[in-house]
Amino acid sequence: LLWEYVDDRVNDAQKRSVALKGLELISQLHPARRAGVIAGMARRLQLSSAKDAEMNGYVVFVLNRMQATEAGDEILDAFEQDKVDRRTMRLEDVTWL
Secondary structure, eight states: OHHHHOOOOTTHHHHHHHHHHHHHHHHHHHGGGGHHHHHHHHHHHHEEEEEEEEHHHHHHHHHHHHHHHGGGGHHHHHHHTTOOOOHHHHHHGTOOO
């Protein structure tokens, strides 16, 4: 259900970011789900457009907190394609890249 909420553009990005936090918590409580959560967020970055920039900023923020090095390529691509709202997250704030 959290993924459905994240994907529903009727919900504003800030509220959808709360669902991302829920997914992050699930990955902390159930480490076996971490890879799936990271892959899901990375996939959303890949499939998004510049219209999703604010939400993508939240996705990158959560991936950064998760130290999700597996999503490094997707994060870099999203910034290169100008698909991340830099008011929400800047590339230089992704400390492990």
